[in-house]
Amino acid sequence: MEPESAGPGSVADLAQGIDPVLWVKYPTKLIEIILPLTGIPVPDAPPHTAAKEATMPLPDFLVIGAPKAGTTALHAALASHPALYMSPVKEPKFFLTDGPPSAKGGGPGDVTTWREHVWRRADYEALFMGATAGQLRGESTPFYLYDRDAQRRIRELIPDVKMIAMLRDPVERAHSNWAHLWSAGLDPVGDFVRACAEEDRRVAAGWADFWHYKRLGKYGEQLEHLYLKFRRDQVLVLRYRQLVDAPVETLDEICGFLGVPQGVVTEVPRENVTAHPDESLGHRVVSQLLRGAAATSRHLPGTSGTAITAPLERMLQRGARPRQPLTWEQRQALLPYFDSDVRLLEKVTESDFSDWLQPRERSGGLVGDRPAGQRQARNGQPRG
Numbered sequence: 001m002e003p004e005s006a007g008p009g010s011v012a013d014l015a016q017g018i019d020p021v022l023w024v025k026y027p028t029k030l031i032e033i034i035l036p037l038t039g040i041p042v043p044d045a046p047p048h049t050a051a052k053e054a055t056m057p058l059p060d061f062l063v064i065g066a067p068k069a070g071t072t073a074l075h076a077a078l079a080s081h082p083a084l085y086m087s088p089v090k091e092p093k094f095f096l097t098d099g100p101p102s103a104k105g106g107g108p109g110d111v112t113t114w115r116e117h118v119w120r121r122a123d124y125e126a127l128f129m130g131a132t133a134g135q136l137r138g139e140s141t142p143f144y145l146y147d148r149d150a151q152r153r154i155r156e157l158i159p160d161v162k163m164i165a166m167l168r169d170p171v172e173r174a175h176s177n178w179a180h181l182w183s184a185g186l187d188p189v190g191d192f193v194r195a196c197a198e199e200d201r202r203v204a205a206g207w208a209d210f211w212h213y214k215r216l217g218k219y220g221e222q223l224e225h226l227y228l229k230f231r232r233d234q235v236l237v238l239r240y241r242q243l244v245d246a247p248v249e250t251l252d253e254i255c256g257f258l259g260v261p262q263g264v265v266t267e268v269p270r271e272n273v274t275a276h277p278d279e280s281l282g283h284r285v286v287s288q289l290l291r292g293a294a295a296t297s298r299h300l301p302g303t304s305g306t307a308i309t310a311p312l313e314r315m316l317q318r319g320a321r322p323r324q325p326l327t328w329e330q331r332q333a334l335l336p337y338f339d340s341d342v343r344l345l346e347k348v349t350e351s352d353f354s355d356w357l358q359p360r361e362r363s364g365g366l367v368g369d370r371p372a373g374q375r376q377a378r379n380g381q382p383r384g
Contacts, residue, residue, distance in 0.1 A: 057128050059087075060136040061162040061258055062154070064226075065145025067216055068176040069168035069240045070268070075140040077251060077268045083260040085131035087139040092118035092127060095150040095157075096143060107207035108186040109294045109309070114208070136258060142166075143209050145222045155229045163230070164254060167345075168240035169356045170217025170338045171331050177213050179276050179323045185290035185316050187211075190279040192326070193333045214337050220344030227348065237349055243268055276323045277316055286316050328359050 063071050063078075072090060079086040093101075094117070101114035118124050128137040144150045145165050154161060168176075178195050181187040189195040195213065202211045209216065226235065236257045242250045252262040277283050290312040335357055342353050 057131065057137055058125065058158050059128065059139050059161060061138045061164065062144060063138065063140035063142065063164045063166070065142045065165050065222070066167060066173060066219065067142045067146075067210060068173050068180060069142065069166040070243045071140050071142045071166055073268050073270065074164075074166065074243065074254075077247075077265050078138065078254070081255065081260060081265050083135060083264075084258070085128065085135040085137050087127040087137075088130070089118060089127060090139075091116075091141045091143075092124060092139055093141050093143065094118050094124040094139075095141070095153040096147055098153070102206075105206045107202060107205075107211050108188075108291045109184070110208040112294065112309075113210070136260060145219070145226065146209060146212070146216050148225050151226055151229050159230075161234065162258060163226075163235045164257070165219075165223070165226075165235060165237045166240055166243065167219050167237060168217075169360065170214075170219070170342075171326065171334045171356070172360070173217050173240075174213040174334065175326055175330075176323060177210065177216065181210070183277050183317050184313050185283075185287035186294065188287065188291065190283075193330055196334060214334065217338060218341040220341040220346075220348055223348050224344065237351075276321050278321075283316060286312055290316070326360070331359065 063074060065071070075086055075090045078084050097117065097119050100119055101117045103111065103114070105111075106114070118127065127139065131137045141150075144154065144163075174196060175192055178187060178192050182190065182195075187195055189198060199212060199214055203215070223235075223237070236254065238250060238253070247268040248266050251265045251268070255262045255264065290309055293309045293312060339357060342356050345351075346353050
């Protein structure tokens with residue numbers, strides 16, 4: 001038996017009785033339910049229109065870079081602002097692929113990281129379902145600045161999104177990047193400069209972007225490409241040192257850029273602080289065990305392999321010092337690689353970055369020891 005059509009008055013009463021929040025979140029679904037009650041035929045929507053209307057909320061802003069430039073701490077700080085909703089997974093990496101990431105190959109630990117990618121559209125949208133009405137939604141994947149295909153995908157799906165790029169002295173960033181993987185037992189090369197010399201071979205072998213110690217710091221090229229895809233007023237470029245030395249002012253600048261109240265977030269937590277274990281026989285032995293466990297874990301389902309590697313990583317980092325300063329000789333070995341890109345960065349941003357080509361007065365870990373009980377962040381997993 002066909003249901004009776006409701007009169008216009010009763011339909012209006014029904015529509016007005018629905019919570020306004022539901023109209024904001026699910027307009028298409030509610031119209032699909034109510035419109036047939038009027039007896040008016042419902043035409044098929046064009047495919048692109050239907051897909052757009054059916055889309056769940058996507059991010060309003062992204063923290064796009066750079067790795068080891070304070071993005072984990074920034075994500076945690078912004079999550080404390082009541083007008084902002086940060087995805088419970090820091091680094092979902094959704095825009096890094098068009099489908100599932102690779103399930104084989106890569107460097108030590110890469111397969112486990114690839115398995116953490118939130119690559120399904122429905123899963124990505126679900127990350128933002130916890131946002132309340134009026135909150136801006138954001139996520140932080142610091143490889144978006146580096147990956148040109150990711151920039152294209154972002155442009156296609158959320159063309160008006162705002163982006164925050166945290167830039168760090170590229171030599172210091174590379175050193176922190178190496179120390180992160182060295183302290184995790186994944187990089188077998190215990191000398192920073194020699195590890196950087198391995199980069200071309202590793203890239204050719206298909207190792208993940210996090211192994212691109214030098215390439216990740218070529219911000220001039222990255223921003224130049226980004227500005228071909230997006231308006232400049234959509235991008236806020238900041239220095240890592242600003243976040244370390246003037247956290248309140250920097251957070252207020254970010255909040256002003258996003259259009260939310262300033263003076264609310266006044267602290268940047270110490271998150272993902274890089275440790276620097278000494279090179280020793282014990283470190284070499286445990287690291288070899290860990291890399292072997294990582295190779296084995298690629299045959300296990302999901303991220304269950306971390307149950308094997310996590311205890312070994314904790315053993316490696318127990319009692320480790322903060323990241324140690326670079327020598328001027330180490331800086332000099334890498335600066336020629338970045339010289340022309342720093343000049344390009346100055347042109348692109350109309351800002352002075354010449355200090356990045358000089359000796360550093362402060363080097364190494366700038367935020368002190370890793371907080372007690374904290375381990376190196378696994379940013380592709382839900383934050384507790």
